[in-house]
Amino acid sequence: MTxxxxxxxxxxxxxxxxxxxxxxxxxHFWTPQVDGAEALERILERPSNLFLVxxxxxxxxxxxGSWDGAxxxxxxxxxxxxxxxxxxxxxxxxxxxxxxxxxxxxxxxxAAADGTREEEQDSTEFWKKxxxxxxxxxxxxxxxxxxxxxxx
Ligand SMILES: CC(C)(COP(=O)(O)OP(=O)(O)OC[C@H]1O[C@@H](n2cnc3c(N)ncnc32)[C@H](O)[C@@H]1OP(=O)(O)O)[C@@H](O)C(=O)NCCC(=O)NCCS
Numbered sequence: 001m002t003x004x005x006x007x008x009x010x011x012x013x014x015x016x017x018x019x020x021x022x023x024x025x026x027x028h029f030w031t032p033q034v035d036g037a038e039a040l041e042r043i044l045e046r047p048s049n050l051f052l053v054x055x056x057x058x059x060x061x062x063x064x065g066s067w068d069g070a071x072x073x074x075x076x077x078x079x080x081x082x083x084x085x086x087x088x089x090x091x092x093x094x095x096x097x098x099x100x101x102x103x104x105x106x107x108x109x110x111a112a113a114d115g116t117r118e119e120e121q122d123s124t125e126f127w128k129k130x131x132x133x134x135x136x137x138x139x140x141x142x143x144x145x146x147x148x149x150x151x152x
Contacts, residue, residue, distance in 0.1 A: 008095045011051040011062065016040045018059035022078050050074070050099050054088050063092040065100070065108070072105035093130040111139055 011019065016037050023029045033039060043049050043064060050065035050072075061079035065072060074096055079088045100108050110132060114121045124134065 006054075006091055006095060007056050008052050008054050008091060011040075011044060011053045013041065013044065015053050015055075015059055015062070019053065019062045019078075022059065022062065022080050023076075025081050026078050028076070028078060048103065050096055052092060052095055052099070054079075054092060061088045061092055063096050065096055067100060067103050067105055072100040072103070072108045074108060074110040089126060090130055109135075113139060 019040060020029065020035065020037065023035050029035045040051075043051050046066075048067045048069075050063065050067070052063050053059050054061040060083050061077070063074060063078075064076045065074040067073075074093070077089060077092055079092075097108055110127060112123050112127055114123075128134075
């Protein structure tokens, strides 16, 4: 499958509002610094970043990732809550893999953080269904890169 066969395409600035709305509907909007419009605009500026949308006349889902020249990572996937289980997530992952294949990546990993909705605490089964295997790893984060927590 190629991008031209699907409703999946590269995101543009015009998609950002819809992408943020889906993130909020999925209760995955953490902070504007990471999930807000300016952050998404910066993602769009770098060609080695993955930012695809599923466009069926309206934006129904999106996927974000990056490639550093050695490793490819999917950072986030989100499908509109009212249109789940219709293979949109599977298609987004499939197109992401095509993107990373074309860029030369040998593997693609995902940081599969738990969802905030009670019924979506663990997306592991979804990732297994789209061909990913669990590896022994822990997702950890350093929150204070900007030093905000030390400000008086
Ligand atoms: C995870 C998500 C992207 C899946 O999108 P989707 O369009 O519903 O997925 P698909 O229809 O392609 O599902 C493919 C398979 O995975 C299963 N699946 C989907 N989401 C699942 C979940 N959260 N837990 C377990 N299985 C799941 C589906 O039942 C389907 O199984 P089947 O092939 O046996 O029918 C979507 O549920 C979502 O946006 N969730 C909120 C955000 C999130 O948790 N993202 C992942 C962490 S970054």
